[in-house]
Amino acid sequence: MNCPRLRDWLEERYDIEGIKGIALSKFVPEHRHDIWYYTGGVTLFLFILQFLTGMLLAFYYVPHVDFAYKSIIEIVTKLRMGWFFKSLHHWGAQMAILFLFVHLFGTLLMKSYRKPRELVWVTGFVLLGISIFFGLSGYLLLWDERAFAAVRVATGGAGAFPVVGGFIKAFLRGSIDVTGETLLRFYAFHVAILPLVTLALIGLHLLLVQFHGMSVPPSLEKEKLREVPFFPNVFYKDLMIWLVVLGVVVTLAVLFPPEIGVKADPLAPPPENIKPEWYFLFLLQTLKLFPGSILGMNGETIAILTVSGAILFFFLIPFLDRRSARGERSPLFTWIGVFYLIYFLVMTAVGFLS
Amino acid sequence: MWTGHLQKRMKRLLNRTRLAAAAATATLLLWTTPFGAAAAEKIAVFPETPYDGYIVYESLIVFWAAIIGLVVILRMKLKEIERTQSLGADREDKDAPLLE
Numbered sequence: 001m002n003c004p005r006l007r008d009w010l011e012e013r014y015d016i017e018g019i020k021g022i023a024l025s026k027f028v029p030e031h032r033h034d035i036w037y038y039t040g041g042v043t044l045f046l047f048i049l050q051f052l053t054g055m056l057l058a059f060y061y062v063p064h065v066d067f068a069y070k071s072i073i074e075i076v077t078k079l080r081m082g083w084f085f086k087s088l089h090h091w092g093a094q095m096a097i098l099f100l101f102v103h104l105f106g107t108l109l110m111k112s113y114r115k116p117r118e119l120v121w122v123t124g125f126v127l128l129g130i131s132i133f134f135g136l137s138g139y140l141l142l143w144d145e146r147a148f149a150a151v152r153v154a155t156g157g158a159g160a161f162p163v164v165g166g167f168i169k170a171f172l173r174g175s176i177d178v179t180g181e182t183l184l185r186f187y188a189f190h191v192a193i194l195p196l197v198t199l200a201l202i203g204l205h206l207l208l209v210q211f212h213g214m215s216v217p218p219s220l221e222k223e224k225l226r227e228v229p230f231f232p233n234v235f236y237k238d239l240m241i242w243l244v245v246l247g248v249v250v251t252l253a254v255l256f257p258p259e260i261g262v263k264a265d266p267l268a269p270p271p272e273n274i275k276p277e278w279y280f281l282f283l284l285q286t287l288k289l290f291p292g293s294i295l296g297m298n299g300e301t302i303a304i305l306t307v308s309g310a311i312l313f314f315f316l317i318p319f320l321d322r323r324s325a326r327g328e329r330s331p332l333f334t335w336i337g338v339f340y341l342i343y344f345l346v347m348t349a350v351g352f353l354s
Numbered sequence: 355m356w357t358g359h360l361q362k363r364m365k366r367l368l369n370r371t372r373l374a375a376a377a378a379t380a381t382l383l384l385w386t387t388p389f390g391a392a393a394a395e396k397i398a399v400f401p402e403t404p405y406d407g408y409i410v411y412e413s414l415i416v417f418w419a420a421i422i423g424l425v426v427i428l429r430m431k432l433k434e435i436e437r438t439q440s441l442g443a444d445r446e447d448k449d450a451p452l453l454e
Contacts, residue, residue, distance in 0.1 A: 073397055076397065076398075076399055077397065077398060083399055083400060083401070084410075087399070229439075232432075232435055233432065233435065233436070233439075236428050236431065236432045236435070237432070239428055240425050240428050240429065243421045243424055243425055243428075244421065244425065246421070247417065247418055247421045250414070250417060251414060251418075254410060254411070254414050257399040257400050258399065259396075259397075259399060260397045260399060
C-alpha cells in the first residue's frame with residue numbers, strides 16, 4: 001500500500017497483517033481436473049454482474065400491471081444504452097445458470113460433495129434452485145405474452161403438487177390467476193427477497209469452501225499434488241477467465257439483444273408453440289412424457305411427483321453415496337451422475353428441436 | 355338535352371372518383387393497420403441508425419482489444435510471479451538484516 005498514513009491508521013485499529021496472512025495461507029492443489037475449480041468463480045462473477053445490471057434497470061422499471069411493459073420499452077428505446085444493459089442482464093442470467101449447471105455437474109462427477117463437504121453441496125444446490133426462480137421471476141417482469149404464459153404454466157404446475165400445491169400456487173400468484181398481484185410479488189422476490197437469500201447463501205457457501213479447502217478427486221487423492229497459493233496465482237487465472245467471460249456476455253448482448261414480445265393479455269389465448277427458458281425445457285419434455293391419466297390418477301400430479309422425487313434424489317446424493325464418504329470408489333453414483341447429465345442434455349435438445 | 359348528358363357524365367365521373375378514393379383509403383388503412391398481434395410493430399432493441407450501429411460494433415472491437423491486452427498483461431505477470439516463486443525469492447527471510 002502506498003499510503004503509509006492510511007495503512008498506519010488501519011493497522012492501529014485492525015489486524016491487517018492477520019487478514020493478509022489468511023489470504024496468503026490459502027493453497028489450491030494443481031492437477032489435470034483443476035479447471036473445474038474455476039467454474040464456481042465464474043458463476044460468482046456472473047452473479048455480481050447480474051446484481052450491478054439489475055440495480056441499473058431497477059432505477060427505471062415500474063412494477064405495475066399498466067406500466068411494466070411500457071417501462072421496459074422505454075428502457076430499451078429511450079434510455080441511452082438502456083437496450084445494452086437490459087440485454088446484458090438477460091445474457092448474464094443465461095450464462096449464470098449455464099455455469100451453475102456446469103459447476104453442479106463438475107462437482108457431482110468429481111465427487112466433491114463427499115464427506116465432509118455435504119453442506120457445500122446443499123448450499124450450492126439451494127443456490128441453483130434460487131437462481132432458477134430468479135430467472136422465472138425476472139421473466140415475468142417483462143410482462144409480455146410469452147412470459148405471462150410461461151408463468152401461468154409454471155405456477156399451474158406447482159399447483160398440481162399434492163396437499164401443498166394449492167397453497168404454493170396461491171402464494172406465488174397472489175390471486176386465482178396470473179395478474180398484477182403476481183407481477184408485484186415476483187418483483188418483490190426478484191429485487192428484494194431472492195437477492196438477500198442469495199447473498200447469505202453465497203457467503204455461507206464461500207465460507208464452507210474456505211473452511212474445508214479445495215476438494216481433490218478420489219482418483220488423485222493418493223497422489224502427491226503440487227499446491228499453489230490462491231493469491232496471486234489462482235486469483236490471476238480467475239481474473240483472466242472472468243475477463244473472457246465478460247467479453248463473451250457483452251458480445252452476446254450486442255449481437256443478440258432479446259426481442260420484446262406483445263404485451264400480456266390475460267384474456268387472449270396463449271401463443272402457439274410457446275417454449276419456456278432453456279433451463280426449463282428438460283422439465284417440460286419430461287412432463288410431456290406422461291399421459292393425462294395413469295391408473296385412474298391425474299397424470300400431471302404423478303409427473304410432478306416423479307420429477308420432484310428425481311430432484312430430491314439428486315439433492316440427497318452426498319448422503320446416499322456411502323462409499324465415497326468412506327473414501328472408496330463408487331462407480332454407481334458416477335453412472336447416476338452421467339445419466340442425469342445425459343438426460344438433461346438430451347431432453348433440453350429435444351425441447352429445442354420439437 | 356346536351357346539358358343533361360353532361361350532368362350524367364359528371365355524375366358518373368364523380369361516382370368513379372369516390373369509388374377510387376374509397377378503395378385507396380381502404381388499401382392505405384389495410385397497410386397501416388396491424389392484423390392482430392402477429393402484425394404488431396416490432397420494437398427496436400438495437401440502435402436503428404447505421405451510424406449508431408457502427409459505433410456499437412466499433413466499441414465492441416475496442417472492448418475485445420482491451421480484454422486481450424489485459425489477459426496478456428496478467429499472463430506475463432503470472433509467469434513472472436511463478437518464476438520468482440520457483441527461485442524461492444518470494445519467501446521472507448526472517449534473519450535478513452534490516453536497512454534503516
